[in-house]
Amino acid sequence: MQEIIDRRDDLEYDVVMVDDDLSPVQQRNLEKALDVKVIDRTALILDVFARRAVTHEGRLQVELAQMEYRLPRLTGLWTHLSRQGVGGVGLRGPGETQLESDRRELGKRIVHIKRELEEVHTHRQRYRDRRRDVPIPVVALVGYTNAGKSTLLNTLTGAGVMAEDKLFATLDPTTRRAPLPGGREVLFTDTVGFINNLPTLLIAAFRATLEEINEATLLLHVVDGTHPNAVEQIRAVNEVLEDLGADDKPVVTALNKIDRLLPDASHNGATPDLAALVARLGPVTELVPEAIPISAANGWGLDRLLATIETVIEREADFVAVQLTVPYSRTDLVNRFHGTGRVETVAHDERGTTILGTLPAAFLGQFAPYLTRRPGTEAVPPASAS
Secondary structure (H helix, E strand, C coil): HHHHHHHHHHHHCCCCEEECCCHHHHHHHHHHHCEEEECCHHHHHHHHHHHHHHCCCHHHHHHHHHHHHHHHHHHHHHHHHHHHHHCCCCCCHHHHHHHHHHHHHHHHHHHHHHHHHHHHHHHHHHHHHHHCCCCCCCCEEECCCCCHHHHHHHHHCCCCCCCCCCCCCCCHHHHHHHECCCCEEEEEECCEECCCCCCHHHHHHHHHHHHHHCCCCCEEEEEEECCCCCHHHHHHHHHHHHHCCCCCCCCCCCEEEEHHCCCCCCCCCCCCCCCHHHHCHHHHHHHHHEEEECCCCCCCCCCHHHHHCCCCCCCCHHHEEEEEEEEEEHHHHHHHHHCEEEEEEEECCCEEEEEEEEEEEEHHHHHHHHHHECCCCCCCCCCCCC
């Protein structure tokens, strides 16, 4: 403390930032001792979030977190006025009156924002319920902030979301549809980036956004494999997932930004030997040995990544082999098979469209009237392929 005070003339600082969370009392005592504004870690993060929020929902979430952060800190703002009211029992000074007024207004605003966010939550729940009617697997992109999740989403789906080399560039979830190698479609959802010791206040405020993680079929953990603190960042993300109750979901890990291990233009446009590159990363590969090296910016390694995602989704969904013949009047079922299953062969004859492939066991009931091969039986030879 004394060292900070002694260096004020040399540094000419007017703000002190503390890389930790401060209680209201600690913050007031530091400001009194240093005679400057003191900002703790949560306040700084909230300020960055406020600059990044774009949508109405994002702004509401940030404002709620800011209000709940400020509420217990109001007392110190009016102590200089409350002293003016000392004069007898039952008398209240203007400072105390203003404090009560501010608390009341802040409390009203918090209630109003929570109601609006509850409407957002209800809307999202209705959307999820509609998704369950025609289930499509959801892959949630999670990871430390600035790991490249938005860049990967853009490369996989052409989403066109903002992807910049800065912290918390994306606060609002973006969901886009994309096909897997077998033809089945999935939904990729970008989520807010995590940080080490993510404040509980922020987790609570971004409930509607982070619920997308709990609704996901699979988590795609995007790691900046070249970051010097990659191991610590992986562990920080795992801790947040545990706090969210999502640590039991299947996870595919992608080691992103592998292109940074090469000198500029050394690959001449060709995909380099990614296995040889990732071997140079050291401890991070020991922590996640099954991680897939990729470059979201250059598209390297994405074929293997998508194939792995498809394999895990099929394993989790308990896919079964089926053959069915759908009349031409039910093209909706053909489209549904393409969207929810894996098509191996398609043939056409006077009976309709015959499809040989795999479907999630939960979907068999929708196709039951048209199954010509039940799970566990021999296949009926399809008609001539088209």
